[in-house]
Amino acid sequence: MQRVTPLEEIIVSDQWNWGRVRLITLLCAPMALGMAACTSEESPTEPSAEASPARAAVKTYTAVDLGTLPGCCYGDETNAATGINPAGQVVGSTGTVGASVHPFLWEKGVMTDLAPDGSFTTATAINPAGQVVGYGGSNAVLWERGVITNLGSLGGGFSAAVAINPAGHVVGLSSTGEGLGHAFLWDKGVMTDLGTLGGSGSYATGINPADQVVGASGTVDGNDHAFLWEKGVMIDLGTLDGGSSGAAAINPAGQIVGSATATYPAQHAFLWENGVMTDLGTLGGSSSSATAINPAGQVVGWSHTTDGETHAFLWEKGVMTDLGTLGGHYSSAYGINPAGEVAGVSQVVGGGENHPTLWTRK
Secondary structure (H helix, E strand, O other): OOOOOOHHHHHHHOOOOHHHHHHHHHHOHHHOOOOOOOOOOOOOOOOOHHHOOEEOOOOOEEEEEOOOOOOOOOOHHHOEEEEEOOOOOEEEEEEEOOOEEEEEEEEOOEEEEOOOOOOOOEEEEEOOOOOEEEEEOOEEEEEEOOEEEEOOOEEEEEEEEEEEOOOOOEEEEEEEOOOOEEEEEEEOOEEEEOOOEEEEEEEEEEEOOOOOEEEEEEEOOOOEEEEEEEOOEEEEOOOOOOOOEEEEEEOOOOOEEEEEEOOOOOEEEEEEEOOEEEEEEOEEEEEEEEEEEOOOOOEEEEEEEOOOOEEEEEEEOOEEEEEEOEEEEEEEEEEEOOOOOEEEEEEEOOOOOEEEEEEEEO
């Protein structure tokens, strides 16, 4: 079973694989601070009846290949669309000329390289104003109308921006002067350390218009738990089975999604609302993870299927729909806008490379 390097070990060794930060924080959220494994290759096991949602029999979405930047596909594992805003602008990263990875902005059929000079590599999110955040080298960055701003750090040698709200407030992960990894909130040039739930590390993955921040943190008992940070207070959201959990996103209503260990080592997508964490189940396989939620409460992410593949899903009102692929065996969703348009990644037909993907309603 393929294992993901615990985040704390990566921080200590300072050996960041920047192309996988988004993968660690969203796909493997409950595992990233130090516990177990995240994999799309393990043999599926049948989830419990109460954890299995209804599954849509008919697909209602069409997968659109957004293509890649010229010279792709070195860095094929990083080819993905990771964010989408209300206007349908999509951001992410792909391989390009010169064996490098660059961030992109896709709009109305045109993919634009946001950093032709290679000044940053990965775009992770975009807000309604078109401000884009991401990271490159060792720095969290903000891109706005062609200007790239280094957001700095919490005193250490690296940082990564993961999400941005309509006001331009940014959250993510940064090393501290002590060499630890902590969640941060950046606003108008000031980066604030959000602390932890008692453990040594934390990271932030989502922020809503009210500046409510979510992510995951180590706890005093050594597990990793999803958190909600609000007005200086970090709240432990708990888990599904007493193991680990991690939050990935929060919408304006305060609904939170992520993943948590269900029956170890499987993890399941969850929806947290008003103090209650609900297991969203799977597409018939062993594990799933929720990565984004829009204002209407539509949830997207990835799930193992009954035949052992990993597919993007849309969950709405108790029904989990398989969004399918571009003809390959793999897909995952990372973002959803108010119109229900979904951004992510899919393997193309023939089991080839992965491409940034946009799912739209038929």
